[in-house]
Amino acid sequence: MGFFIELHLIQNFAPSNLNRDDTGAPKDALFGGQRRARVSSQCFKRATRLAVAEHELLPVAHRGIRTQRLQELLLARLNGREEAEAKGRIEAALAAAGLKLKDDGKTQYLLFLGQTEIARFAELIEQHWDVLVPVAAGKSKKDAKASLPPEVVKQAKSILDGGKAVDVALFGRMLADLPEVNQDAACQVAHAISTHRVEREFDYFTAVDDENTRADTGAGMIGQVEFNSATLYRYALLDVPKLLSNLQGDQELTLSAVEAFVKAFSLAIPTGKQNSFAAHNAPEFIGISIRHSLPLNLANAFEKPVLPRHDQPLTGLSVKELAAYEQRLATAYASEQDAWGYLDLTGQWPSGKGQASESLQALVRWVREQVVNGLGV
Template sequence: MSLFLEFHLIQNFAPSNLNRDDTGAPKDALFGGQRRARVSSQCFKRAVRLAAGEHELLPQANRGIRTKKLRALLLERLTGRDVEEAGAKIEVALAAAGLKLKDDGKTEYLLFLGEGEVAAFAALIEQHWDELPVGGDKKSKKDAKASLPAEIVKKAKALLDGGKAVDVALFGRMLADLPAVNQDAACQVAHAISTHRVEREFDYFTAVDDKGDVDETGAGMIGQVEFNSATLYRYAVLDLRKLLANLQGDLELALSAVEAFTRALALAIPSGKQNSFAAHNPPEFAGLCLRHATPLSLANAFEKPVAPRADQALTEQSVERLATYESKLAAVYGAAQDRWLSLDLTGRWPAAKGEAVANLAELARRAREVAASAMRA
């Protein structure tokens, strides 16, 4: 049976520029015929990964690394070895797995690897140090790879199994040269959009030269930056069965991933222009729904944008709109056993709609328990 855990958040940000386009302006989109503020899914996924690390929500061994500097990471682990010789052996070992290095020692594209995979590569090189040849020019490197024992080649390729890295399991990866080790994401994240219409605003700023002479009046520098303020609807969905498969059937790790993801998603705030705006505004509402039929994004609750009112905040109106639309949609597409958990600071989520919790830690704990009950059923 399908099993999805959905996350619906309403989050109001003070004036900010969290996610910029190529011109430096806050990203936006047309939705329902109106201009909306937008923060890309990629931006929030990185913020989630950073939040999980910053708050130590998962052990280091179960996190991933996105980098081109795999060679340098392996050199750090091969302590006590000659750097030049170790570098050559690393290149041969990576080539055996199908990973190529450029002349600058970096991989051809960003790799998304688990800490466990990196550690396993270092261990493989140490274990087979004397068997790994050292190549010189490109031709000799190719010959060195070809001369490797089949056992080492087999082991090198088998190392790329995801390493039980939770963020790799959640967000997936694609290695262009190694399609066999690609991993489909267990988590889908929507671009966050404002529940209301927005306009771009401009901040014209000046900077004064502290060492300016008396005859140097005016600013030492002038400029402008675009920003907006928006109440965002954020949506993500976890395929719990896929998450378990990506983590090699480790149920306890999958449940820990659910708990960590719940916390990290709420704590995740993009870093763009934060030194200028300090928009550290957590969600006003976080709702989780365990669905058994099909995922249901509630973005269309805001196809008609929420309008500002003097007597009610945009966040309050947004939560009300969300609850009303969900009831309408679930009556047609939902399942009887669908279950809600909610953390609501607005007081507008219906009390009869699922189970209310008091804080983020409780929400994460209950999310784990609900997922455990469903996955073990």
């Protein structure tokens, strides 16, 4: 039997451009035959990772970092060593693990590593400084590994185990030429879409030259930026047993990871164009469903767009539609063991449907209790 935690959020954003496409316009999508505002899953994943760091929801040792600048990070940890020599040893150590640096010192592609993995690479280099011979120009990773003692190569390869980094465990990683260190994600995040139809709007702006004279009329710069305002439905799915496996069976860390994710995902706000729009709008509704049968994304509650009414907010109308659709779907597909907890500022979620919370922190505590019971901790 499965054990899933689902997050269902209704969040209204004031005029903004949180997530842009290649033309600078807010991302959108057709859904139910109507144009909808959209914020990509990648955008909210990054906002969630930033929220974990900003609110210090997890210690640094259990966070990951996505970068091509692994050499720079290792140099900082080896700052007592001569830089040229350290660079040669770093390249050799990474080659032993199956990673190669380009001529500019960056890795061939973005790596998603735990802080513990980076620390262990630095320890490996210090421990085997004398045998880590710098990689000769033009030498392949295979040749570089062959020139090192087998025990060093084995130790280097063992480093890439995820390092109990929670965001690596949640969102997974893929290294094309090192499939053995790939990690399947324990979390899935949907693209957020508006519950209603949207149209793009345009802001024509001018910038004034403070040193302009009266003789020189006109603006110093003119331009335009596209934006929209939307009530979004956001959905994320967390496979708890998979998260526990990715965190190497560490139950206490898994509980902390679930708490951190629920709080960070709820607080996550993308940074796009915020200096221009300041759309810092918290969710009006956070629903948490504990599923033991199969996951149920509720986006189809809005296949028919919610129609604005002058006497009711779109957030409340959206929550009402979400509850009605979930009831229909649950009758057909839900398990008797499924449960709901929620924080509702709209007053539209049925009072008898799940455990109500007055604050986000109280909702997070309820989720932790469900995971403790579900895992038998």
